[in-house]
Structures are given as C-alpha cells and as structure tokens.
Amino acid sequence: MKAAVFTALNKDLEIRDDVTLGELGPKDVRVKIAASGVCHSDLSVVNGTIPAPPPCVLGHEGAGIIQEVGEAVTSVAKGDKVILSFVCACNVCKPCLRRQSYLCASNGAQAMSKNFRLGGEPLAGMTGLGTFAEELIIGEGGVVKIDDDIPLDIAALVGCGVTTGVGASINTAEIKPGSSVVVFGCGGVGISAIQGARIAGASAILAVDTMENKLEQAKHFGATHVTTPDGLDSAKLAITGGEGFDYALECIGNSKTIRATYDAARLGGTAVIVGVGRLDDMVQFSAFELFFANKTLRGSMYGSANVRTFMPELLSLWKNGKLDLESMISRRIKLEEVNDAFRAMQAGEVIRSVIDF
Numbered sequence: 001m002k003a004a005v006f007t008a009l010n011k012d013l014e015i016r017d018d019v020t021l022g023e024l025g026p027k028d029v030r031v032k033i034a035a036s037g038v039c040h041s042d043l044s045v046v047n048g049t050i051p052a053p054p055p056c057v058l059g060h061e062g063a064g065i066i067q068e069v070g071e072a073v074t075s076v077a078k079g080d081k082v083i084l085s086f087v088c089a090c091n092v093c094k095p096c097l098r099r100q101s102y103l104c105a106s107n108g109a110q111a112m113s114k115n116f117r118l119g120g121e122p123l124a125g126m127t128g129l130g131t132f133a134e135e136l137i138i139g140e141g142g143v144v145k146i147d148d149d150i151p152l153d154i155a156a157l158v159g160c161g162v163t164t165g166v167g168a169s170i171n172t173a174e175i176k177p178g179s180s181v182v183v184f185g186c187g188g189v190g191i192s193a194i195q196g197a198r199i200a201g202a203s204a205i206l207a208v209d210t211m212e213n214k215l216e217q218a219k220h221f222g223a224t225h226v227t228t229p230d231g232l233d234s235a236k237l238a239i240t241g242g243e244g245f246d247y248a249l250e251c252i253g254n255s256k257t258i259r260a261t262y263d264a265a266r267l268g269g270t271a272v273i274v275g276v277g278r279l280d281d282m283v284q285f286s287a288f289e290l291f292f293a294n295k296t297l298r299g300s301m302y303g304s305a306n307v308r309t310f311m312p313e314l315l316s317l318w319k320n321g322k323l324d325l326e327s328m329i330s331r332r333i334k335l336e337e338v339n340d341a342f343r344a345m346q347a348g349e350v351i352r353s354v355i356d357f
C-alpha cells in the first residue's frame with residue numbers, strides 16, 4: 001500500500017507504494033484511513049524538533065473505518081467509524097483511572113509499536129499511528145468510536161489539532177465566561193484554542209500571529225481582537241487596561257513565545273503551553289517572579305482531554321453549529337502532495353491541509 005515515510009532529517013517524505021502491515025495482535029484493530037490532517041507536529045519530526053528515529057510513517061491526525069479486529073477486542077467492531085488517538089487511553093492504568101487518560105501509562109508502548117513492514121523489516125508509525133498510510137494497525141486503546149453520520153474528514157481534524165486546541169482552552173485553562181484570553185499562534189491548534197475560548201464564553205479573545213492572513217482568519221473563528229507580535233503591548237493595554245490577560249495560551253512551540261505567553265498573563269492569571277518545542281530550547285524564569293506573580297503555568301498534553309468522552313463532545317458541538325471545523329480545511333490533497341502541504345504550512349498559507357485517501 002501507499003505510505004509517506006520519514007527517512008532522514010530535513011528531507012522530503014518518501015512516498016512509497018510497497019509498505020505492508022504486520023500481524024494483527026489479539027488486542028489490535030486494522031483501520032482503513034479515510035482522511036488525515038497535516039499537523040505541525042509531523043513537520044516537527046522532519047526538522048528534528050520532536051525526536052522520532054527514522055524510518056517512520058508520519059501522520060497522527062486521522063480517521064477511518066475498522067476493517068478487522070483481534071480476537072480479544074471488545075470495545076469496537078468491524079465497520080465502526082473511528083478517530084485515531086495518539087494517546088492510548090487504556091482505561092485501566094492509574095492515570096486513566098484518575099481521568100487523565102492523556103497521560104496513559106501505555107502511551108510509551110503505543111508509541112514504540114512498529115506495525116508497518118518495509119522490505120520485510122518492522123517499520124514504525126508516528127506515535128504508533130502513521131495516518132499517512134492507506135491502512136494501519138493499532139491497539140484498541142488508540143481508537144475512539146464515533147457516530148456513523150460523522151464525515152471522516154471532519155473527524156480527522158479532531159484527531160489532533162482540534163482536541164489539542166479546544167481542550168487547552170476548556171480542560172487545561174478552564175476558561176471562565178467573561179474572561180480575557182490571548183492566543184499566540186493561529187494555525188490549526190491556535191484556531192482551535194480560539195474556538196474553545198469562544199465556546200467557554202470569553203468576552204475578549206486576542207489572536208497573535210506574525211502572518212496577517214492568519215489574523216484575518218482568526219476573526220472568523222472568534223477572535224475579537226488581532227495583532228502581530230509588535231502590537232501586543234498596545235492591544236494588552238486596550239483590552240485589559242494593561243494588567244494582562246486572565247488566560248494566555250501558547251500554540252507555537254518555542255522558548256521566546258512561551259516566555260511572551262507567561263508575560264502576557266495577568267498577576268494570578270493562567271499561562272498554558274500547548275506548542276511542542278525542542279528538548280534543548282530552555283525557557284528562563286527568575287526565582288522571584290514565579291513566587292511573586294502568583295501565575296498558574298500549565299502544560300497541555302492533547303488538550304488535557306479524555307479522548308473517549310471529549311472527542312464525541314467536540315463532534316456534538318460541531319453538529320450543533322458551535323464549532324466550525326469545515327472552515328479549518330484550507331486544502332484537500334492527495335498523499336503524494338504531503339511535502340507540498342508542509343511547505344504551505346511553513347509559508348503560513350493554510351490552517352489545515354487534509355489528505356483524502
């Protein structure tokens with residue numbers, strides 16, 4: 001089958017047609033991928049920001065239909081529509097039982113699984129998934145069943161960016177009605193965070209991006225104010241009287257914007273780090289300010305979402321017209337165009353490119 005394989009840092013993905021699948025284990029499912037979003041984290045593997053050894057089938061934001069289930073699988077069946085989850089959500093480990101399935105103890109095992117084959121050798125998929133392939137095999141914990149009437153391109157977006165961004169606003173930041181919010185970065189994740197802030201009832205939502213076209217789009221999704229980074233201070237003054245925002249969310253992934261996010265939150269406010277930066281990109285805080293500013297600084301893994309409940313909730317918001325997912329799809333592409341999709345993302349031309357299989 002066809003798959004897009006990461007073979008070396010900073011090289012185009014190889015589009016191959018000779019990738020196969022390994023054996024279906026008793027607790028595994030085989031999924032035919034219908035659609036996959038192209039997320040910045042895929043690009044972050046290619047440029048080395050996210051460490052993942054090649055070779056590896058990229059793609060971690062997808063949805064499809066179950067073709068086959070192992071003999072011990074109980075929660076899903078052949079023909080079910082599913083969203084692929086890049087966390088395992090096993091429902092039996094301690095983190096899952098304390099309702100933090102995004103930290104599932106089996107995430108590492110899922111990420112290490114090598115369910116593809118290339119030239120007879122095991123081949124990994126990103127986070128254990130690898131949605132840039134026509135089919136994949138994953139443990140039962142890595143799929144979330146959805147209703148039959150959900151279009152799979154819409155569902156695919158929920159596989160990463162939408163859950164990550166909306167979840168960061170609703171689950172991690174716990175934005176309250178009437179509050180002020182600033183979101184740094186208006187890609188698929190930031191646009192989702194903006195929508196999450198709107199759904200949570202924020203009264204003012206400032207979108208910050210270096211690209212003017214992204215700021216125009218941000219308004220459509222609920223930003224009440226927009227600015228490039230150089231206008232941040234005057235926007236902060238105008239919106240909050242200078243004290244800073246109740247909530248600040250970083251949806252880019254580097255130390256400079258993380259620092260700016262912390263600084264944009266008011267005394268006692270909340271800063272949420274959603275973007276994924278490099279392992280060696282260090283952020284500095286003074287020992288005094290962390291105490292004095294009394295801010296809450298939170299990391300947000302997969303939008304702090306329990307995927308089995310949160311993903312269907314997001315689809316329900318979409319069905320009822322409260323979450324705009326259609327407008328997030330900037331381009332529909334074929335698998336062969338995935339390298340062009342990376343370039344379009346780097347040029348700031350798209351919110352999401354979606355591969356239709």
Ligand code: APR
Binds near residue numbers: 041348
């Ligand atoms: N200041 C403001 N905006 C910036 C800056 C900056 N210094 N640098 C980049 N941006 C903007 C880009 O113009 C773009 O609109 O951030 C946005 C990032 O969007 P995408 O590249 O589409 O990335 P996305 O898929 O949204 O992911 C964002 O979340 O999950 C993580 O790994 C992912 O770290 C990445 C982040």
Ligand code: ZN
Binds near residue numbers: 040041060
């Ligand atoms: Zn992603």
